[in-house]
Amino acid sequence: MATELVLNDVSKSFDSPHGKGDRISAVENVSFSCHDGEFVSIVGRSGCGKSTILRMIAGLVNPTAGLVSVDSQVVKGPSKERGMVFQEYSLFPYLTVAQNIGFSFKMSGRARENKAKVDEYVRKIGLEKFANSYPSALSGGMRQRVALARTLICNPKILLLDEPLSALDAITRMSMQDEILDMWSGSGSLAIMVTHDVDEAVYMSTKVILMRPNPGRVKRIIPIDIPYRRRRDSDAFVAYRNEILNGLSGNGS
Amino acid sequence: MIRVFLPLLGYALASIEYFLLPNVRENAFPERYFIVLTAGIVAYSAFALFSFLRKDKGLRLFNRLSYRAPIFCAVYVFLALFDVLTLKTGRLTYPFIPWFNDIINSAVADWPMLLKSTLFSLRLLLVSYVVGALAGVATGVVAGYSKSVRYWIEPVLNVLGPIPPATWIPLSMILAKTLFSGSVFIIALGVWYNVSLSTLIGVMNVKKEHLDSARILGASELQIVFRVVIPSSLPSIFQGLSSGMTSACITLIIAEMIGVEAGLGWYIEWAKAWAMFNRMYVAIITICVLFNLVNFTLKKCKKHFLRWENGN
Ligand SMILES: Nc1ncnc2c1ncn2[C@@H]1O[C@H](COP(=O)(O)OP(=O)(O)OP(=O)(O)O)[C@@H](O)[C@H]1O
Ligand SMILES: [Mg+2]
Numbered sequence: 001m002a003t004e005l006v007l008n009d010v011s012k013s014f015d016s017p018h019g020k021g022d023r024i025s026a027v028e029n030v031s032f033s034c035h036d037g038e039f040v041s042i043v044g045r046s047g048c049g050k051s052t053i054l055r056m057i058a059g060l061v062n063p064t065a066g067l068v069s070v071d072s073q074v075v076k077g078p079s080k081e082r083g084m085v086f087q088e089y090s091l092f093p094y095l096t097v098a099q100n101i102g103f104s105f106k107m108s109g110r111a112r113e114n115k116a117k118v119d120e121y122v123r124k125i126g127l128e129k130f131a132n133s134y135p136s137a138l139s140g141g142m143r144q145r146v147a148l149a150r151t152l153i154c155n156p157k158i159l160l161l162d163e164p165l166s167a168l169d170a171i172t173r174m175s176m177q178d179e180i181l182d183m184w185s186g187s188g189s190l191a192i193m194v195t196h197d198v199d200e201a202v203y204m205s206t207k208v209i210l211m212r213p214n215p216g217r218v219k220r221i222i223p224i225d226i227p228y229r230r231r232r233d234s235d236a237f238v239a240y241r242n243e244i245l246n247g248l249s250g251n252g253s
Numbered sequence: 254m255i256r257v258f259l260p261l262l263g264y265a266l267a268s269i270e271y272f273l274l275p276n277v278r279e280n281a282f283p284e285r286y287f288i289v290l291t292a293g294i295v296a297y298s299a300f301a302l303f304s305f306l307r308k309d310k311g312l313r314l315f316n317r318l319s320y321r322a323p324i325f326c327a328v329y330v331f332l333a334l335f336d337v338l339t340l341k342t343g344r345l346t347y348p349f350i351p352w353f354n355d356i357i358n359s360a361v362a363d364w365p366m367l368l369k370s371t372l373f374s375l376r377l378l379l380v381s382y383v384v385g386a387l388a389g390v391a392t393g394v395v396a397g398y399s400k401s402v403r404y405w406i407e408p409v410l411n412v413l414g415p416i417p418p419a420t421w422i423p424l425s426m427i428l429a430k431t432l433f434s435g436s437v438f439i440i441a442l443g444v445w446y447n448v449s450l451s452t453l454i455g456v457m458n459v460k461k462e463h464l465d466s467a468r469i470l471g472a473s474e475l476q477i478v479f480r481v482v483i484p485s486s487l488p489s490i491f492q493g494l495s496s497g498m499t500s501a502c503i504t505l506i507i508a509e510m511i512g513v514e515a516g517l518g519w520y521i522e523w524a525k526a527w528a529m530f531n532r533m534y535v536a537i538i539t540i541c542v543l544f545n546l547v548n549f550t551l552k553k554c555k556k557h558f559l560r561w562e563n564g565n
Contacts, residue, residue, distance in 0.1 A: 088462070
């Protein structure tokens, strides 16, 4: 059941939107590995290739060079084993909460036998009353809970989170951080989250990957060694936060 | 609340005017106009009473009805005025502008032909519309997906855009095997143009997150088209369906007037040629009712299929 994710010297470049055969290098020579039971955060300035890394792990895009592998199998395309939650707009607005959560079963033609499981997940996120509502009737926090449930119902080995809480207000955000941690520790899987919020990274992660831009490279990997539930005002917490902030603002490589 | 009774007042006014003032012309079957007036007010009252008695859900309907009551009243006032200007004083000259009972009489006299024409128009409209809409959605989806199809289709849409479909009617009369299929082609062309364009825009604007989520959740390419791309594009597609319907109605009437020897458009031309102006009015009123019904149905469909757009 152990899961090991390895990125081996991964680079990705895109055709420049301005044409003329120019290439934009999104990430270069990124290597790291992590395994189940870890909660990894990726932080770095805008445009340093964080989303690109998640999308390569998900199998939505292929690296230009290097390999992404899970348990020694090279990732070649998307799979339910690597679920992903996006910042916004990932729910299908024309499907109800229950239909969104059951989407993967519908696609595999096994909607009927999994109806009870869908109900269970609707209950898990506390949205029984909204099971038949459309996403437009939900608050931002509720929508992200549905997006999480829709992904977790597939029992993914790896949970990819691309700024999942960025669109939420501060209070909802903090309670959602705990909810995500509960779901993650319950499943014991590997979670990889992109965030812009350093506090969030320190609060949630077992390991923080710092990136630097132009082109996107891994700058440092900082293990966070504080037991959960963490206190945001403890000395250790503040020390980690300052270390990451310094790492982000420093120019040296 | 009192305003809900206004239409009764209008009804009384129209009836009294109709029966008390002397006619300047011979008015056959005078009771028919009165029956129509009465049918209107009976339907209105039944609706009002029914919604009033059904409290909770009915109350909203009742409020809407009483909000619109002055408009219903105005219809009766308009009919009364029109009757004064035509039948009672002859200010508006017969036979170019007949009075209402005369229009009703000619409708009753010619109802089989009228029904035939209405059904013909409705059939031509619906067949063309469905053909054009399906072709439009297909074109829009394929063009939205494939860059090379888009490369070829875009100039076609751009060049066709400013040309009214009716321009091609005479040509289609010459080239098509039957007048019906020729008209279907031209009417469908306008629908196709509108729906292709709006579908293309919708497909191009499908959120990347939706496509990515669907792929991760195990959707096949075909499932992505039918379960993600098309439903996500529905708001845009419906815009094209609405403007396509407008285009179809315009083209339909023109096609019937200049070539197809059937349908309500033809009926108007035919009545005009024989100087049976009252029948012309009948056809015009029928077109008003028919097109409003068709558009009302489309609106209801839109509301149903886009019910997810604003809360629930
Ligand atoms: N599909 C694409 N085509 C062209 N360029 C792309 C594409 N996707 C990403 N890029 C480029 O790659 C670089 C990295 O993008 P990426 O979205 O991974 O950054 P990010 O770290 O997630 O940024 P943000 O914090 O703003 O989300 C950017 O310069 C971006 O313009
Ligand atoms: Mg990003």
